[in-house]
Amino acid sequence: MKKMTYESAMKRLEEIVSSLENGGLTLDDSVKLFEEGAKLAKFCNEQLKKAENKILSLDEVEEEV
Amino acid sequence: MNAPVFTVSEINRHVKAMFDSELMMQSIFISGEISNFSNHYATGHMYFTLKDDKSAIKAVMFNRAAMKLRFVPENGMKVIVLGRVSVFERDGVYQIYVEQMQPDGAGALALAFEQLKKKLEKEGLFSPEHKKAIPRFPKRIGVITSPTGAAVQDIFNVISRRYPLAEIVFQPVSVQGDTAAEEIRNAVRRFSRCKGADVLIVGRGGGSIEDLWSFNDEALAREIFNCTIPVISAVGHETDFTICDFVSDLRAPTPSAAAELATPDINNLYLETASLTDKLYKSYKYYIDREQSKLSLLLSQRAFNNAEHFFDNEKLQLMNFENRLKQSMNGRLQKEAVRYSKNVTSLESLNPLSVLLRGFAFVSDENQVIDSAKKLHIGQQINISFADSAAFCEVLSVEDKKK
Numbered sequence: 001m002k003k004m005t006y007e008s009a010m011k012r013l014e015e016i017v018s019s020l021e022n023g024g025l026t027l028d029d030s031v032k033l034f035e036e037g038a039k040l041a042k043f044c045n046e047q048l049k050k051a052e053n054k055i056l057s058l059d060e061v062e063e064e065v
Numbered sequence: 066m067n068a069p070v071f072t073v074s075e076i077n078r079h080v081k082a083m084f085d086s087e088l089m090m091q092s093i094f095i096s097g098e099i100s101n102f103s104n105h106y107a108t109g110h111m112y113f114t115l116k117d118d119k120s121a122i123k124a125v126m127f128n129r130a131a132m133k134l135r136f137v138p139e140n141g142m143k144v145i146v147l148g149r150v151s152v153f154e155r156d157g158v159y160q161i162y163v164e165q166m167q168p169d170g171a172g173a174l175a176l177a178f179e180q181l182k183k184k185l186e187k188e189g190l191f192s193p194e195h196k197k198a199i200p201r202f203p204k205r206i207g208v209i210t211s212p213t214g215a216a217v218q219d220i221f222n223v224i225s226r227r228y229p230l231a232e233i234v235f236q237p238v239s240v241q242g243d244t245a246a247e248e249i250r251n252a253v254r255r256f257s258r259c260k261g262a263d264v265l266i267v268g269r270g271g272g273s274i275e276d277l278w279s280f281n282d283e284a285l286a287r288e289i290f291n292c293t294i295p296v297i298s299a300v301g302h303e304t305d306f307t308i309c310d311f312v313s314d315l316r317a318p319t320p321s322a323a324a325e326l327a328t329p330d331i332n333n334l335y336l337e338t339a340s341l342t343d344k345l346y347k348s349y350k351y352y353i354d355r356e357q358s359k360l361s362l363l364l365s366q367r368a369f370n371n372a373e374h375f376f377d378n379e380k381l382q383l384m385n386f387e388n389r390l391k392q393s394m395n396g397r398l399q400k401e402a403v404r405y406s407k408n409v410t411s412l413e414s415l416n417p418l419s420v421l422l423r424g425f426a427f428v429s430d431e432n433q434v435i436d437s438a439k440k441l442h443i444g445q446q447i448n449i450s451f452a453d454s455a456a457f458c459e460v461l462s463v464e465d466k467k468k
Contacts, residue, residue: 020348
């Protein structure tokens, strides 16, 4: 799985909320989605709290490629 | 006829000598309007006529002097030239050999700016359809500015306050002086080539028009236009406009403002996360509630109250379903809600105790909630928790519903 970012977590959380809101899911699916959503919400909150800008030089970034 | 006869060449040479011995003609300012302008492409020499309302004089500006001009002379332009008046012997005409030329009125830089702006505008470099969108959540923000000075500090401070999730890729450059335009250009090109950022901030703090001049460089403007990364320009103060500002995807009035435009505000992100979490709980609770009312409706129908029409199996299935619903609410929802409601105060309205208030109860022993009678043994002591109270009970028998 790709490393989760704040942005991708928020996007997935939005999808989950709209699936739950639209309904039509089985109980098992909705429980699973809810649990996934709760984890994502926690992840997003933690990301925001612990973040601190990292400063790189252009040389370093060029070497990555 | 005793008077001497001169050749044309001799006369022209003599006239030229007369001009050249006249001190005043060696370095003289003349103001006038340019006409008949022609720029000799092969040599770079400029030929034109300077005129006022009554009179005209031929003028030539050799490439050595012309190349130092920061603007392109045009017909009708009022200028002041400095040069030497002398004779072109071959044609027998006198003319001014121009060394320097200034626009009469607006300054040379202002004029050069207007000319370059007009030229690039005509080519479409400023057109809105070429403007790239600034990403909402940049993972990397490229910063091209001077390592000294307030601009870089302002930019870093704003980014760290608003969006500490981003990485900053900093490329220090000179922002004034002869090499500045080239350094900035190279930095933009390098970022563009390695896709080293999701958005670029190019700029510097305030200064005179001369200080900001590197940002009016034509080649830099083209580099920014061709840059694959969206560029936010931030040159000088709110009132300063440079060519960079026009060609960039977004112009910021100051370096701090550029950092704001490049980043989302983390406080909004907190709110967004909280609001989504809130929606998540509400939609889940709504789902459970809806299923539960469907179930209650079914159970209250006559068929289930009439012993003759009672289908054990179906009733048991329904009970099983009800049981799962209760588990889901009492178990998972309660646990999750308690855990997260600390972070999200808006969730307090969804306190799972409200489920108990509606008449549900849950069974637990000392350690955990018990979600199946199969986990019980005869004689085991258990708690039944209601919203406002609890009962301490002993298990008499355990029955499996599926017979």
